[in-house]
Amino acid sequence: MDDVQAGDSGTTRSVSLEGSGSRTVDSVTLRIAATMIFGGVMISLVAGLFHADAASANDHVASFTEYARSDIWTGVHLGQFIGMALFAGGMIALLAALNVQQGALALTARFGALAAAVSIALYGALQAVDGVALKHAVDAWASAAEPEKAMRFASAEGIRWLEWGMRSYHGFLFGSALIISGVVILATRRISRTIGILMGLSGVAYLVQGWIIGAEGFAAANTVPTLFGIILTVVWTVWLLISAWRLRADRRG
Numbered sequence: 001m002d003d004v005q006a007g008d009s010g011t012t013r014s015v016s017l018e019g020s021g022s023r024t025v026d027s028v029t030l031r032i033a034a035t036m037i038f039g040g041v042m043i044s045l046v047a048g049l050f051h052a053d054a055a056s057a058n059d060h061v062a063s064f065t066e067y068a069r070s071d072i073w074t075g076v077h078l079g080q081f082i083g084m085a086l087f088a089g090g091m092i093a094l095l096a097a098l099n100v101q102q103g104a105l106a107l108t109a110r111f112g113a114l115a116a117a118v119s120i121a122l123y124g125a126l127q128a129v130d131g132v133a134l135k136h137a138v139d140a141w142a143s144a145a146e147p148e149k150a151m152r153f154a155s156a157e158g159i160r161w162l163e164w165g166m167r168s169y170h171g172f173l174f175g176s177a178l179i180i181s182g183v184v185i186l187a188t189r190r191i192s193r194t195i196g197i198l199m200g201l202s203g204v205a206y207l208v209q210g211w212i213i214g215a216e217g218f219a220a221a222n223t224v225p226t227l228f229g230i231i232l233t234v235v236w237t238v239w240l241l242i243s244a245w246r247l248r249a250d251r252r253g
Helices: 027-049 060-069 073-097 103-143 146-188 193-216 220-252
Strands: 004-009 012-017
Touching: 027 073, 027 220, 060 103, 060 146, 073 103, 073 146, 103 146, 146 193, 193 220
Parallel strands: none
Antiparallel strands: 004 012
């Protein structure tokens, strides 16, 4: 990890990095950002453990039957939304903590923050479709009389396809936010560049997931990029959290 030198600047807490001249990172905002990101990732992972996924998600008869039996479906998706909102919100705070104020890099950071902000809104809409609309649709299908089942199933399947589209574009948008943020980290060198590299690679994984879901739905081909993205994300979020709170320890020293 990068070596740091602690220093006070009046009421603004910042830490100057060795060899970086006057460039500073806002240590307080960095700790808030790192904690939000790590917390959001953990909440998303825990919520995902309770997601009904015994059946193949692309087998709509089997998966819809499983979803209809789930009593915690809407709550799980609310948890996933909270996790992603914290994650993306933490990314916005992270870009603010890097204190990029001038030039093309500042504009790049603003685009990254904008992409992260819009991704929160898109993910909220996605979870409303998946966690609420789809649940009501599969419940109606499961309880419908036989003459109505085909119509109810078609309705649920249409909502599922809408979910594919929204999840696909969320992958593109949030993946872009991660890649842009990684570039800013690499360019500023205000926190470990390795974090920026891993963050960018996790963004690429999101882009690949977005493409596969848009083309094939929840296909088996999405397993590898999903696992790759999860592993990378956990690694760099833990690294970022440790780095951010080490700045506080260095200040005390």
